[in-house]
Every structure is written in structure tokens, then in C-alpha cells.
Amino acid sequence: MPLPTPLLFYSLAIANRFSLVLLSLPGVLLKMSSSAPSSGDL
DSSP, rough: OOOOOOHHHHHHHHHHHHHHHHHHHHHHHHHHHSSSSOOOOO
């Protein structure tokens, strides 16, 4: 059985995509809340 390098690379890509989404999430939320006429309890 060879080393699970494809699995490792796949999980690394998933983690990279997830971190990118987490990093871009505050900006999207901020843009949405700023574009909204009346922001919530934030």
C-alpha cells in the first residue's frame, strides 16, 4: 500500500479552500451589513 499522498493533498486543498472561505466571510458579512439600509443588532 503506497503512501496516501493524494488523500493528504486532497485534505490540504479542502483545508485551504475552507480557510479562504473563512477569511472572506467577514468581508462579505461586512459588505452585506453595510449595504443593508438598517443593520441588525451588530
